[in-house]
Amino acid sequence: MAKVFIFPATSLILSDMVERWGHEALGAATGIRERIQTASLDSPPLQMTPEDPKKGLKYAAVEVPCGVRGRMALYGPLIEEADAAIIINDADLSFGCMGCARTNELVMFMIRQRKGLPVLDIKYPETDDEGFAFVSQIKEFLAGLGGESDD
Amino acid sequence: MTDQPVRIAQLSCGPEHSGVQKEIYDAAAAVNAEMFFPDVTLTDIRRSYDAFGLEARSGDLKLAIGRAMALVEGKVEADAVFIATCFRCAEAAIVRNELRHYIHEHSDLPVVSYSFTERTTSGTLLTRMEALTTIARRRALLAREEQKGTTMGVDSGSATTKAVIMRDNEIIGTGWLPTTEVLNSANGAIEAALKEAGLEMADIEAFGTTGYGRYLVGEKLGADLIQEELTVNSKGAVYLADRQHGEATVIDIGGMDNKAISVQDGIPGTFTMGGICAGASGRFLEMTAKRIGVDITELGPIAMKGISKTVPMNSYCIVFGTQSLVNALAEGSSREDVAAAACRSVAEQVFEQQLQEVDIKEPVIMVGGTSLIEGLVHEMGDLLQTEILVPHHSQYIGAVGSALLASGFIEEK
Structure with a gap:
């Protein structure tokens, strides 16, 4: 079983696919799950404090907007922990979306900087045919990482 | 407060991840307001995003555009x-x-915008939230154009405390003192204003307070109206300048912070309040006056005789600004040129940092103590390419606005 960082990190579909094929998805939900400070498990996400952007200084300098640093405090450690990553470019809003384009640039850069990290970097499908190919590519990539599929 | 909470729509990118969402909630709660996120669907976002035409790449900014259109x-x-x-x-x-x-262009909703860091606190946001709720909650009060009866306004500012007594739409007494101990300064200013008016406290039918010390002074002395300075100064400015109808822009360069307010019919539409650095405030001009050995009241006329561009000065920070000032004097620049450069520097900082965040609509009205420094008014007019109005009694703007609005409470008594 590999730990696979997913982008968009909020994508439940992608998260589900990774887990169906026997791996652990590292995304927004992962970070949030470890930080529950709300009344319910499904309360709105991210109970962050002003300390988080300071933790994000490990990944981005102080002149970088605080929102980027706060997000990096969440995603930076996940990228460091990942055994692999899947990046879906130009994903539709309904597939999962990230709030900050500047954070996205930094996340992509960090993933590319991790030498030897297996990365599937593909475009979001626009047609049915592209959709089938999209799922196949993800399945093939995940199978190549080992682990057990539940289908 | 027994009023219904004012509902403030939040359009934002990044406050949760910066850890400041709680500060926004706290500031709103302190003025009996509640923040909410306008409910939009993904389809709304896609449609609005195309219709608005601004190609933002960040998802949260697309969402903000969709919410604004909704x-x-x-x-x-x-x-x-x-x-x-x-x-x-x-x-x-x-x-x-x-x-x-x-x-601002397409609705009559009051708007305030703010760029935060992780160090932003609810205290920083409080005056802005208070102004937003006042505009929403007290439109009827803010619509008042005439002062009636005998009322008093007290502006407990960071540098000076001012008091004004008004009777039947005329100023009949004024008083001011440097702010030291807040209550003592207020009492002193009130005493002076009452003496000039030939009245006693018992003659005052209603009174209001504004400025940093408004709560302390207002609660101790039993004010009818305790109101932040953004709405009060806007009202006072258009009243004194006799521009109560139509558009106007009010600039108040204060001792501790600066305000730029875009006004429509005397009611603030958009406004900024900073917060930049002491180098862009009245404090820097006070220091300049002290350094060149003149009283602050003489700085303006001296600056008018100088040429600002002959002295390089960038007073974003008061320490570096003072350094430029000292260097210029050491290199033989005249005190007239240095005074002019200091005025230019403050005007430029306010122009670059704050006036970009409001829509400048003529007439531009400068108020507050610094509006009496004619060199500063001249430089600001030069930057904005317009003739700036400085109404009579402009240094008492907050006190006049308070006295004017307080007269609305006489009828309630």
């Missing part, structure tokens, strides 16, 4: 709008500016 189109109801994005984000600054402009 507000303007009346799909979502709100009393006011708060736009907040991360400080130092260029993309967000463009969207923030365009959304503020769009909402």
Whole structure:
């Protein structure tokens, strides 16, 4: 079983696919799950404090907007922990979306900087045919990482 | 407070991840307001994003655009709008500016925008939230154009405390003191104003307070109205300048912070309040006056005799500004040129940092103590390419606005 960082990190579909094929998805939900400070498990996400952007200084300098640093405090450690990553470019809003384009640039850069990290970097499908190919590519990539599929 | 909470729509990018969402909630709660996020669907976001035409790449900024359009189109109801994005984000600054402009142009919702860091606290946001709620909650009060009866206004500012007594639409007494111990300064200013008016406290039918010490003074002395200075100064400015109808821009360069307010019929539409650095405040001009050995009241006339561009000065920070000032004097620059350069520097900082965040509509009215420094008014007019109005009694603007608005409480008694 590999730990696979997913982008968009909020994508439940992608998260589900990774887990169906026997791996652990590292995304927004992962970070949030470890930080529950709300009344319910499904309360709105991210109970962050002003300390988080300071933790994000490990990944981005102080002149970088605080929102980027706060997000990096969440995603930076996940990228460091990942055994692999899947990046879906130009994903539709309904597939999962990230709030900050500047954070996205930094996340992509960090993933590319991790030498030897297996990365599937593909475009979001626009047609049915592209959709089938999209799922196949993800399945093939995940199978190549080992682990057990539940289908 | 027994009023219904004012509903403030939040359009933002980054406050949760910056850890400041709680500060926004706290500031709103302190003035009996509640923040909410206009409910939009993904389809609304896609449609609005195309219709608005600004190609933001960040998802949260697209969402903010969708929410702004929902507000303007009346799909979502709100009393006011708060736009907040991360400080130092260029993309967000463009969207923030365009959304503020769009909402201001297409609705009568009061808007305030703010760029935050992780160090932003609810205290920093409080005056802005208070102004937003006042505009939403007290439109009837703010519509007052004439002072009636005998009322008093007290402006407990960071540098000076002012008091004004008004009777039947005329100023009949004024008093001011440097702010030291807040209550003592207020009592001293009130005493002077009452003496000039030939009245006693018992003759005052209603009174209001504004400025940093407004709560302390207002609660101790039993004021009828305790109101932040953004709305009070706007009202006072258009009243004294006799521009109560139509558009206007009010600039108040204060001792501790500066305000730029875009006004429509005497009611603030968009406004900024900073907060930049002491180098862009009245404090720097006080220091300049001291350094060249003149009283602050003489600085303006001296500056008018100088040529600002002959002395390089950038007083973003008061320490570096003073350094430039000392260097210029050491190199033989005249005190007239140095005084002019100091005025130019303050005007430039306010222009670059704050006036970009409001829509400048003529007439531009300068108020507050610094509006009496004619060199500063001249430099600001030069930068804005307009003749600036400085109404009589402009240094008492907050006190006059308070006295004017307080007369609305006589009828209630």
